[in-house]
Amino acid sequence: MSSDQKGGLWRRMFGRRAEDQEPAPETEAPEDAAAAIETEDPSGGEPSGEEPRGPDPDDAIVEPVTSGFEPEAAPEPVDAEREAPADPPATASEGPDPIETRVGESTEADPDPEPEDVLTPAEPETKAGFFRRLMSGLDRTSSSLTEGVTGLFTKRKLDSETLQDLEDVLIQADLGVETAMAVTDRLSESRYQKGIEPDALRRILAEEVARVLEPVEKPFELDRTKKPFVVLVVGVNGTGKTTTIGKIAAKLVRDGRKVVLAAGDTFRAAAVEQLKIWGERTKSHVVARETGSDAAGLVYDALEDAAAAGADALLIDTAGRLQNRTELMAELEKVVRVIKKKVPDAPHAVLLVLDATTGQNALNQVEIFSKAVGVTGLVMTKLDGTARGGILVAISARHQLPVHFVGVGEGVDDLAPFSADDFATAIAGRPEGG
Numbered sequence: 001m002s003s004d005q006k007g008g009l010w011r012r013m014f015g016r017r018a019e020d021q022e023p024a025p026e027t028e029a030p031e032d033a034a035a036a037i038e039t040e041d042p043s044g045g046e047p048s049g050e051e052p053r054g055p056d057p058d059d060a061i062v063e064p065v066t067s068g069f070e071p072e073a074a075p076e077p078v079d080a081e082r083e084a085p086a087d088p089p090a091t092a093s094e095g096p097d098p099i100e101t102r103v104g105e106s107t108e109a110d111p112d113p114e115p116e117d118v119l120t121p122a123e124p125e126t127k128a129g130f131f132r133r134l135m136s137g138l139d140r141t142s143s144s145l146t147e148g149v150t151g152l153f154t155k156r157k158l159d160s161e162t163l164q165d166l167e168d169v170l171i172q173a174d175l176g177v178e179t180a181m182a183v184t185d186r187l188s189e190s191r192y193q194k195g196i197e198p199d200a201l202r203r204i205l206a207e208e209v210a211r212v213l214e215p216v217e218k219p220f221e222l223d224r225t226k227k228p229f230v231v232l233v234v235g236v237n238g239t240g241k242t243t244t245i246g247k248i249a250a251k252l253v254r255d256g257r258k259v260v261l262a263a264g265d266t267f268r269a270a271a272v273e274q275l276k277i278w279g280e281r282t283k284s285h286v287v288a289r290e291t292g293s294d295a296a297g298l299v300y301d302a303l304e305d306a307a308a309a310g311a312d313a314l315l316i317d318t319a320g321r322l323q324n325r326t327e328l329m330a331e332l333e334k335v336v337r338v339i340k341k342k343v344p345d346a347p348h349a350v351l352l353v354l355d356a357t358t359g360q361n362a363l364n365q366v367e368i369f370s371k372a373v374g375v376t377g378l379v380m381t382k383l384d385g386t387a388r389g390g391i392l393v394a395i396s397a398r399h400q401l402p403v404h405f406v407g408v409g410e411g412v413d414d415l416a417p418f419s420a421d422d423f424a425t426a427i428a429g430r431p432e433g434g
């Protein structure tokens with residue numbers, strides 16, 4: 001049976017659904033992708049309980065194309081090339097700017113204070129150990145998916161209506177249209193008008209997801225001929241950039257590499273403090289300036305320091321939130337220009353950190369950051385406890401960017417190299433009784 005026999009995806013998504021007054025599944029980026037990048041953190045807090053913090057994906061996707069990136073209130077303009085304020089607030093919460101206000105929230109909620117020894121793993125990190133955590137992290141994603149899927153098949157044979165419903169469930173689980181259609185096409189070829197066991201369905205789902213993810217499974221590696229290997233870490237605020245830098249630094253230092261960290265998020269006092277803590281923990285030099293300093297200037301200094309120190313890697317943190325998208329991208333572009341002035345083939349890697357809980361909005365972030373600074377690889381954080389982990393599949397199907405790491409928690413060992421098979425198995429869920 002062809003896709004057409006399933007009733008025509010687009011008609012169902014935008015025709016039938018509209019008639020039924022049901023919300024359409026979030027499958028497509030708005031035309032102006034910028035509108036959907038929301039740098040404000042509407043949750044206003046840290047990950048807690050059910051969903052780690054992050055922009056509300058639903059808000060983001062339904063934003064009118066003209067308003068998504070703009071702050072709600074018009075705050076004081078922040079000059080990307082600003083000078084340090086004469087009297088910078090001791091904590092960002094004292095500052096008048098919404099950016100600074102957010103910093104204050106973040107400072108309170110995320111001091112990340114324990115001076116733990118991150119260079120000696122508490123227990124040897126095994127692949128099986130991380131896989132267990134990935135499975136439990138993605139439990140909400142897989143159970144919402146498999147509950148929807150198995151509910152469809154308990155009484156029914158695989159007819160065209162069931163296939164349509166299945167396709168909807170997969171799309172609503174953020175897997176993307178391509179993967180949803182691949183699964184239903186495959187089922188319709190082999191199982192049409194027959195019953196199907198949940199485990200067989202899970203297996204097909206896992207295989208199709210793995211097919212999409214395998215090409216993007218690429219380990220993050222330092223090129224030893226580049227010294228320092230310059231890594232720019234970008235992403236919307238709160239996705240986990242600073243934490244990810246700390247975790248990567250710990251891994252590199254454990255492997256005997258010398259690392260320098262650059263606190264390029266000069267807006268956030270808390271981000272600088274957070275990076276300094278990671279510097280202490282990983283015994284890495286941190287290049288930082290006072291809040292409000294010019295980020296590009298700081299990065300220039302960091303390149304010099306890293307070269308002088310004979311560092312193997314320079315990991316550069318960046319701001320995730322500026323006045324608006326244009327300023328954020330202008331600042332990042334300026335940072336890249338300055339890096340190139342000093343080291344023409346750098347940055348050697350540009351890692352985009354995505355928060356899994358943002359769902360469809362992550363697709364737009366990939367587009368926008370790629371356009372501005374040429375993303376070379378992805379890190380997806382907060383896969384623990386989200387029902388939206390399927391978005392990594394949609395992103396991979398659309399952008400084919402290497403996925404280097406996935407994060408399932410805040411601890412130093414909660415970041416691991418991405419494995420397509422493990423992820424696919426975790427998404428598709430455990431076999432019955434397994």
Ligand SMILES: Nc1nc2c(ncn2[C@@H]2O[C@H](COP(=O)(O)OP(=O)(O)OP(=O)(O)O)[C@@H](O)[C@H]2O)c(=O)[nH]1
Pocket residue numbers: 046047052106110235236237238239240241242243244265268271274318319320321381382383384407408409410414
């Ligand atoms: N649950 C969970 N929390 C995470 C993960 N990665 C990072 N976090 C938490 O997310 C919060 C934000 O992380 P940060 O590293 O401050 O994010 P950022 O992107 O640097 O934020 P800005 O500096 O605001 O741009 C912190 O509380 C982290 O501990 C993860 O994989 N799972």
